[in-house]
Amino acid sequence: MHEQYVTLATLAVVAVVLGGLILILNRILGPQKWTKSKLDTFETGNEPEGDARHRFSIRFYLVAILFILFDIEAVFLFPWAVVYREYIGAGLGLFMFMEMLVFVTILGLGLAYVWRKGALEWD
């Protein structure tokens, strides 16, 4: 079983080394003449006005909350989906379907609720 983790870790190491090598090569080959205006923050050619470390209204924070809710519910559906056909074969199909129906209905009601509340409006 742990063989599979070894292979995945090998690939991760290869990816990091590959990216690192490219950057090191770039450091060696590229010029290093840092000037004041070069190091300025880019603001379409203007003198930069302040920085980006302000309080910033993230209108999408609700999306993050909704993401957690719906993604976890998707995770709950995965194991159910994988064994669904086995249960049909064992004659328990209707029971399993009803279980899912209840779950998806709650999920759908949740979606309808946030929709009505205007959490999915962005204009």
Next chain:
Amino acid sequence: MLLLIGLTLLKIVGIILVFVMVVATLMTWADRKQAALIQDRIGPNRANLGSVTAAGLIHILADALKTLFKEDFIPRDANKGLFGIAPFLAFVPAILAFAVVPVGDVWCPEGKIAVENFRDVCLAGEPQDYFRISGMAGGLLVIFAIVSLGVYGSSIGGWASNNKFALIGGVRVSAQMISYEVTMGLTLVGLLMIYGTVDLNEMVRAQGELLWGFLPKWGIVVQPLSFFLFFAAAIAETKRPPFDIPEAESELAAGYFVEYSAMRFALFTLSEYVASVLVAMMVTTLFLGGWQVPFLYGDGLHLPGVEGVIALPYALVKVLQVGSFCFKVIFLCWFQLQIRWTLPRFRYDQLMRLGWKVILPLSLANILVTGIVLLFAGK
């Protein structure tokens, strides 16, 4: 252990460096040629080696060399540590996700196989996983886990740059990617119900079955709606046009990587192209039969309506199957470019509306319908 790592390195060279990277870099060229074709221009054709221009292919080499010789600097106000880590956080997950995608079926030692229930069964010895880097049983879950890490690279890069455009780009990235991640997961539940596994190779093997004796049971046949929803959500997940709101040139200069230069910038763009190849591979594996060639199994062609088997050597079958996988992936890569240059960019509210109000309810409905159909088909 050393043998295992050696074999893995060989597979990484074969799958990642020879196939994925080459397709990804070719896409940078094909992307510009496709744009030129649609906008009635000639496109890149100047870079040359002597008198050879190879239809602009030399531009790939020129681009790589140019970025290597460009200056790599960090803006004064940027957060240095995070600024340096961000390209890796985008690049490594993009590469890592390929670990579980099967390019071909398991290899049976000495080619001793039998075909049972449309699947190759090894008669002698252990089946060898030569065409997949990691044989993790939870393949699809591993891909989801890794792909969702990609959001960190872009949003951290956007924040660390300390640039207003980059910050807005980074915020948009996180909102867009997590929205479409939800829908990506839910669109595939129907497929999981039909195949009953999350192991990608088992899913591809199941797609070798025939419906009504002649139609291959590919994902696109049994879950057509899910195919369109997943493909749309996956393209949105790669932040590629028409879903390229996070880096919309005309509003945000370049979005979250506006402050990045030279190879750090190249890592970001490369990981986007690599992500496009990943989307092509996932859609191929899940919906287009992966390495399957219709009616071709380990011992040869089983044509419908024809008695017996047109026998083919086992090695040739493997070559054909891997070739069919590569062909489908390259076709889907080209298809993404076609979409990219045909459709205009979505507005932000349109993008979010598509994800939450169209794809999400439709994928929930898809689960219900699939459940009902399977229930009656199972009786």
